Amino acid sequence: MSARAGSPPARAELVGTGARAVLRLSGEWRLAGAPPAAEVVVARLARAQVSELAFDTTGLGGWDSSLPSLLLAVRAHCRAHDIELAPAGLPEGVGALLTLAEAVPLQSAPPIDARPRVRPLARLGRRVIDASRASGALFAFVGEVVLALGRLARGRARFRRAEFWLIVQQVGAEALPIVSLVSFLVGLILGYIGDQQLARFGARIYVADLVGLAVVMQIGALVTAIVLAGRTGAAFAAQLGSMQANEEIDALRTLGIDPVEFLVLPRLLALIAMTPLLALYADLMGILGGAFAAAVVGGINPTEYAVQTVQAVGWNHFVQGLISAGVYGAVVAVSGCLRGMQSGRDAAAVGATTTSAVVTAILHIVIAAAVLTVLFDAVGL
Amino acid sequence: MSARAQIRLEGLSVGYGGRAVQRDLDLEIRRGDIFVIMGGSGCGKSTLMRAMTGLLAPLAGRILFDGESFWEVLPAARARRIRRHGVMYQGGALWSSMTLEENVALPLQQYTDLGPRQVRELVDYKLALVGLGGCGALYPAEISGGMRKRAGVARAMALDPEVLFFDEPSAGLDPLSARLLDELIVELKHSLGTTMVVVTHDLASIFAIADEAVFLDVERGTMLTTGDPRWLRDHAADARVRAFLRRGVA
Numbered sequence: 001m002s003a004r005a006g007s008p009p010a011r012a013e014l015v016g017t018g019a020r021a022v023l024r025l026s027g028e029w030r031l032a033g034a035p036p037a038a039e040v041v042v043a044r045l046a047r048a049q050v051s052e053l054a055f056d057t058t059g060l061g062g063w064d065s066s067l068p069s070l071l072l073a074v075r076a077h078c079r080a081h082d083i084e085l086a087p088a089g090l091p092e093g094v095g096a097l098l099t100l101a102e103a104v105p106l107q108s109a110p111p112i113d114a115r116p117r118v119r120p121l122a123r124l125g126r127r128v129i130d131a132s133r134a135s136g137a138l139f140a141f142v143g144e145v146v147l148a149l150g151r152l153a154r155g156r157a158r159f160r161r162a163e164f165w166l167i168v169q170q171v172g173a174e175a176l177p178i179v180s181l182v183s184f185l186v187g188l189i190l191g192y193i194g195d196q197q198l199a200r201f202g203a204r205i206y207v208a209d210l211v212g213l214a215v216v217m218q219i220g221a222l223v224t225a226i227v228l229a230g231r232t233g234a235a236f237a238a239q240l241g242s243m244q245a246n247e248e249i250d251a252l253r254t255l256g257i258d259p260v261e262f263l264v265l266p267r268l269l270a271l272i273a274m275t276p277l278l279a280l281y282a283d284l285m286g287i288l289g290g291a292f293a294a295a296v297v298g299g300i301n302p303t304e305y306a307v308q309t310v311q312a313v314g315w316n317h318f319v320q321g322l323i324s325a326g327v328y329g330a331v332v333a334v335s336g337c338l339r340g341m342q343s344g345r346d347a348a349a350v351g352a353t354t355t356s357a358v359v360t361a362i363l364h365i366v367i368a369a370a371v372l373t374v375l376f377d378a379v380g381l
Numbered sequence: 382m383s384a385r386a387q388i389r390l391e392g393l394s395v396g397y398g399g400r401a402v403q404r405d406l407d408l409e410i411r412r413g414d415i416f417v418i419m420g421g422s423g424c425g426k427s428t429l430m431r432a433m434t435g436l437l438a439p440l441a442g443r444i445l446f447d448g449e450s451f452w453e454v455l456p457a458a459r460a461r462r463i464r465r466h467g468v469m470y471q472g473g474a475l476w477s478s479m480t481l482e483e484n485v486a487l488p489l490q491q492y493t494d495l496g497p498r499q500v501r502e503l504v505d506y507k508l509a510l511v512g513l514g515g516c517g518a519l520y521p522a523e524i525s526g527g528m529r530k531r532a533g534v535a536r537a538m539a540l541d542p543e544v545l546f547f548d549e550p551s552a553g554l555d556p557l558s559a560r561l562l563d564e565l566i567v568e569l570k571h572s573l574g575t576t577m578v579v580v581t582h583d584l585a586s587i588f589a590i591a592d593e594a595v596f597l598d599v600e601r602g603t604m605l606t607t608g609d610p611r612w613l614r615d616h617a618a619d620a621r622v623r624a625f626l627r628r629g630v631a
Binding site for chain 1: 466472475476477487488492
């Protein structure tokens with residue numbers, strides 16, 4: 001409530017010193033009217049060294065929380081310094097509010113400043129311990145997923161087939177527009193830069209080799225995986241996190257249904273199946289993007305570009321891309337589901353879970369890409 | 382263990398991260414009774430229920446169902462035992478991607494060999510029992526909080542459990558819906574003879590449904606007493622129990 005226009009401002013005057021003083025409160029005590037701060041009034045009281053304090057509120061107009069909060073501080077000061085209070089002059093209702101505010105003693109939690117400071121070495125140690133625990137949780141989860149896959153292979157895993165097909169649609173068909181756009185643009189950028197560099201050597205046509213090999217072997221799968229990490233992995237984490245918060249996962253457990261089988265397996269299988277298909281599509285879009293750049297900037301005939309691409313890209317390159325995509329799909333699904341299952345039970349925790357799922361997925365995709373590149377080289381693919 | 386006792390807690394301590402919220406719990410729950418776990422907010426009522434429903438391993442002690450220790454058996458045996466229980470959660474905890482019908486049908490599809498038609502008939506019957514006949518095609522987001530709790534009861538009863546657990550059944554409900562849910566719990570007890578374990582601090586519910594209750598104290602971190610709550614309200618030796626059951630009026 002704002003102070004009324006033209007009303008006298010809030011004032012607190014200490015009248016008299018020595019044995020007895022009177023705190024004269026006058027004017028309109030409203031939060032919007034910038035009333036005197038409690039610490040200023042208390043400091044004045046401390047300087048006056050009174051032993052008894054009374055109140056005069058004859059000039060007091062309206063008041064809101066600003067008045068009881070000042071009086072609470074004054075009362076605490078008086079109690080701490082053995083100053084006798086005569087509350088008779090206070091307006092009706094203020095006394096009851098003060099009693100209510102003091103009904104429950106202050107909690108004993110230390111203020112933030114008083115909490116012990118953690119030394120950098122101890123902080124580092126804690127982070128290492130936390131990281132090792134997080135790794136342990138990741139391996140335990142992967143272990144549970146592998147066991148569930150084993151049960152699936154033996155025909156003993158239980159999940160709803162209808163839900164599996166719904167997830168397939170969500171992660172596959174519904175991701176096509178964003179995968180198309182991103183992979184086409186990445187191909188276009190590669191084509192443009194490649195053309196600029198190769199033109200110096202009079203080897204413009206080899207932009208088709210550059211774009212084709214890069215997209216098919218790695219970039220198509222990577223782009224698809226990163227799009228899926230942001231789109232699908234985050235969605236998985238948010239879905240499972242919300243289910244955790246609503247006790248839906250507890251409800252599964254208390255019915256004896258394994259949440260990993262019921263919730264994680266369909267998501268994992270859907271992503272392992274759909275990511276290679278999306279990556280294949282991303283390859284095509286990337287090559288088209290490169291061809292577009294080569295045609296517009298380098299003036300290369302699209303047919304010539306296509307023939308050059310077919311000559312440069314072999315089946316082994318496609319195999320590399322497809323295997324990579326399958327692995328990345330599994331990484332995205334496991335990251336999203338792991339973080340979702342680890343989620344806390346409030347809205348903030350679900351938000352943090354979603355962020356964490358995307359970060360975890362992208363980090364592990366990059367690690368997997370590095371490992372797979374070395375592996376493919378080792379087996380001669 | 383007495384002849385009628387179905388559930389027994391022996392020296393049970395429950396808590397998180399090695400810190401006990403409640404310790405030294407010793408009590409018996411008789412078959413066919415409505416047993417209420419009561420106490421102030423944060424005293425560990427729901428934590429105890431999580432231990433009894435298989436969601437949280439106890440720190441010490443034992444939980445026995447029909448004389449068989451719940452936590453000292455292999456996970457597969459515990460999973461079999463769990464299927465003989467039903468749990469209704471505070472917010473219903475219905476699976477949000479499924480209709481009410483699918484929620485109730487899932488346990489039947491998972492653990493019985495019934496055909497789709499029989500499952501459908503059973504689901505209709507369970508939903509009708511809780512007053513939700515004809516609502517099977519609705520999703521949890523499309524119904525009220527009271528209806529969600531009722532649907533949660535229908536799902537918990539899907540496999541005709543021997544023990545039904547209720548976590549704060551009346552929380553968040555208006556007085557009329559809370560009373561209707563209390564009446565449903567009592568009716569189910571009389572008609573099915575199911576043992577009910579109810580976690581609540583709602584006094585009206587406690588007096589309306591409980592055959593027996595245990596009071597968990599937040600300060601001492603253990604149980605203070607067990608008995609009929611109406612008797613405890615007037616005669617409990619501990620003043621805190623009397624004060625709790627009289628809303629603080631001594």
